[in-house]
Amino acid sequence: MRVKSFSLVLGLALAFLFSSCGKRSSINKVEVTVGSVLPLTGPVASYGKNAKSGVDMALQEINSEGKLKIHVIYEDDAGEAQTAVSATQKLIYTDKVPLIIGEAASGLSLAIAPVCNSNKVVLFSPISSAAELTEKGGDYFFRVCPSDAFQARVLADWLLSQKLTLVSLLFINNSWGVSLKDEFVLYYTKGGGTVLSTETCNEGDRDFKSHLTKMAKPKVQAFVAFTYGKEGGPFLRQASELGIKLPIYGGDVWGSPELLEAAGESAEGVYFTFPASPKSEKYEAFAKKYRAQYGKEPDVYAAYAYDLAYVVANAFTSGAKTGEQLRQFLVSMTPYEGVTGKTQFDRNGDVVTKTFDRKMIKNGKYVIAE
Amino acid sequence: MLSQYIANGLQAGSITALIGIGFLIIYRTSGFFHFAQGIILTLSAYSVFFLLATGQLNLPLISIIFAILFIYGFGLLMEASIFQPLRGRGASGTTLLIASLGIYIVIQNSISLLFGDDTLSFRWWSVKPGLPLLGARFTTPQIAIILCSWVILVLTWVFIRYSKIGKRIKAVANDPTLARMVGIDVERIYLWAMGLGSALGGIAGILIACDTDIMPTMGMNPFMMGMVAAIIGGNTIWGTAAGALLLGMAKHIGIIWIPTRWQDAITFIILLGFLLFRPQGFSGKRKRKAAV
Numbered sequence: 335m336r337v338k339s340f341s342l343v344l345g346l347a348l349a350f351l352f353s354s355c356g357k358r359s360s361i362n363k364v365e366v367t368v369g370s371v372l373p374l375t376g377p378v379a380s381y382g383k384n385a386k387s388g389v390d391m392a393l394q395e396i397n398s399e400g401k402l403k404i405h406v407i408y409e410d411d412a413g414e415a416q417t418a419v420s421a422t423q424k425l426i427y428t429d430k431v432p433l434i435i436g437e438a439a440s441g442l443s444l445a446i447a448p449v450c451n452s453n454k455v456v457l458f459s460p461i462s463s464a465a466e467l468t469e470k471g472g473d474y475f476f477r478v479c480p481s482d483a484f485q486a487r488v489l490a491d492w493l494l495s496q497k498l499t500l501v502s503l504l505f506i507n508n509s510w511g512v513s514l515k516d517e518f519v520l521y522y523t524k525g526g527g528t529v530l531s532t533e534t535c536n537e538g539d540r541d542f543k544s545h546l547t548k549m550a551k552p553k554v555q556a557f558v559a560f561t562y563g564k565e566g567g568p569f570l571r572q573a574s575e576l577g578i579k580l581p582i583y584g585g586d587v588w589g590s591p592e593l594l595e596a597a598g599e600s601a602e603g604v605y606f607t608f609p610a611s612p613k614s615e616k617y618e619a620f621a622k623k624y625r626a627q628y629g630k631e632p633d634v635y636a637a638y639a640y641d642l643a644y645v646v647a648n649a650f651t652s653g654a655k656t657g658e659q660l661r662q663f664l665v666s667m668t669p670y671e672g673v674t675g676k677t678q679f680d681r682n683g684d685v686v687t688k689t690f691d692r693k694m695i696k697n698g699k700y701v702i703a704e
Numbered sequence: 705m706l707s708q709y710i711a712n713g714l715q716a717g718s719i720t721a722l723i724g725i726g727f728l729i730i731y732r733t734s735g736f737f738h739f740a741q742g743i744i745l746t747l748s749a750y751s752v753f754f755l756l757a758t759g760q761l762n763l764p765l766i767s768i769i770f771a772i773l774f775i776y777g778f779g780l781l782m783e784a785s786i787f788q789p790l791r792g793r794g795a796s797g798t799t800l801l802i803a804s805l806g807i808y809i810v811i812q813n814s815i816s817l818l819f820g821d822d823t824l825s826f827r828w829w830s831v832k833p834g835l836p837l838l839g840a841r842f843t844t845p846q847i848a849i850i851l852c853s854w855v856i857l858v859l860t861w862v863f864i865r866y867s868k869i870g871k872r873i874k875a876v877a878n879d880p881t882l883a884r885m886v887g888i889d890v891e892r893i894y895l896w897a898m899g900l901g902s903a904l905g906g907i908a909g910i911l912i913a914c915d916t917d918i919m920p921t922m923g924m925n926p927f928m929m930g931m932v933a934a935i936i937g938g939n940t941i942w943g944t945a946a947g948a949l950l951l952g953m954a955k956h957i958g959i960i961w962i963p964t965r966w967q968d969a970i971t972f973i974i975l976l977g978f979l980l981f982r983p984q985g986f987s988g989k990r991k992r993k994a995a996v
Binding site: 375376377378379380383507533534535536538540541543544545547548563564567568571574575576577591592595596597598599600 | 705708709712713715716813816820821822823824825827830831832833834836841843846912916917919921922925955956959960963964965967968
């Protein structure tokens with residue numbers, strides 16, 4: 335009796351196995367669902383929307399190839415941590431996704447990383463670059479954008495190599511800005527530089543005249559500002575309106591078209607560090623397609639998100655299904671050659687293959703400095 | 705150096721005064737906290753952008769006049785189609801506040817949908833260093849902000865004090881029931897107040913946009929400042945103006961000594977101080993308990 339029921343179960347199992355095999359070989363398609371938590375409305379929606387555009391564009395290409403179909407359930411957190419946590423829980427417990435694309439702001443990634451880690455769901459960010467996420471992001475946090483620790487070092491070296499040893503600094507008061515500032519001050523002072531004044535602003539601030547007045551100390555040689563393009567625009571405009579002619583250095587976010595729109599002529603001659611794109615042909619093709627589809631220049635996040643979607647597709651193609659398997663794939667994968675250059679991760683989930691270029695704005699275009 | 709901080713404070717104070725007056729007229733007359741005033745600022749700036757930058761109309765001044773007229777009409781429409789029916793059903797100030805908050809959210813998200821969340825600009829001049837004046841630098845938009853704000857402030861004061869409608873607005877603000885008894889068409893006055901307040905807010909929004917460009921959330925912070933100015937000003941026009949100047953100066957001069965991260969907090973520390981120690985504001989008289 336026991337043997338009989340065992341053989342029955344075995345027989346059924348085999349039948350199912352074969353039937354599912356037959357199904358797969360006849361359609362030859364794997365369908366997977368992943369989640370996404372990004373700000374699609376609210377004050378920082380532009381970052382989330384650009385990332386979504388990048389993901390969507392990549393998925394159109396991947397899904398049209400026919401081998402793999404990836405669905406993304408987009409949850410909007412409006413840039414608020416509490417909403418982001420609820421959205422993450424919904425994606426994990428209700429939709430049972432093995433991977434979540436998100437978040438934009440580093441502070442929000444910090445907020446949802448514990449939920450993802452305790453459920454063994456991969457959290458994969460195209461934007462969050464705060465240095466503290468290396469440790470606090472846990473085993474399941476990965477990012478396509480390089481950590482700010484690296485960027486801060488590149489920027490500090492750049493200033494020191496230009497013999498600029500006295501600077502004033504402005505940073506945005508959130509996880510991203512604070513960690514970038516901390517890392518920068520660390521490397522810069524170690525290399526012999528002095529930060530004369532350190533000013534703070536908030537996301538969405540528009541009036542920097544008094545910040546600038548305070549930063550313009552008598553001996554200062556340059557300004558360093560870690561703000562997004564949204565604040566960077568008025569900051570640069572007001573600097574030239576106040577007649578400040580010092581060189582101004584910023585972070586990678588200043589490579590967003592929004593900065594040019596708001597700063598206009600005053601963006602001329604501004605320096606910033608920007609992720610290097612070695613395969614410029616591939617990037618150009620991407621940018622051309624993006625322009626045709628969305629009618630605007632892609633920003634760096636759209637490009638990161640585009641590469642991110644391809645890495646996710648590769649992970650699923652390799653046969654990974656659960657969060658644990660996806661994590662294993664990401665940690666051990668061979669470098670992926672995308673539009674933003676090579677992508678490969680270390681054990682902390684930080685990308686190790688991205689370098690930064692020294693860039694500047696000249697005649698309204700982004701060019702390599704020097 | 706100090707003169708630059710004072711100039712920055714003067715500019716912030718002037719625009720805050722204008723926003724404060726717009727809020728005050730609606731708040732005092734209609735008696736509810738009109739949150740949507742924050743989006744009126746944004747909406748008028750986007751109207752100018754729509755007319756000017758999308759090539760609908762290539763004449764800056766005419767675009768601005770059209771935008772102000774549009775916002776005036778929008779205020780009337782809001783009052784006639786939302787607040788008046790609600791009031792007719794006996795809605796309390798809280799209900800009107802929630803309706804107003806709803807308008808804010810709906811319009812802000814509509815603007816996001818239509819125009820996107822990125823910063824946009826309708827600037828038709830090039831960015832130049834400001835003119836040096838008494839040791840500070842002023843750009844043309846900044847001078848325009850200061851001059852327009854104070855000229856409009858005086859005009860509004862004259863209108864409220866001397867015109868027939870203005871006097872009625874004052875009467876309704878003081879006591880709507882009594883105003884109704886002496887034969888004032890209170891509903892009409894509500895319309896007037898909403899239209900006037902919206903137009904003032906609209907002008908302020910356009911002035912802000914000339915200085916720092918537009919984005920869907922641009923109206924909120926300036927509106928909060930204007931609202932605080934109206935409260936600490938004790939609900940009068942000149943009190944609000946004085947409150948606005950105090951706020952602007954404190955915000956910009958204060959950060960000479962305290963770290964810039966406290967700049968936004970200054971506004972609310974001042975508000976708290978007033979609420980605790982001088983709840984009637986600058987100019988208001990302390991109310992005595994009514995003797996029965």
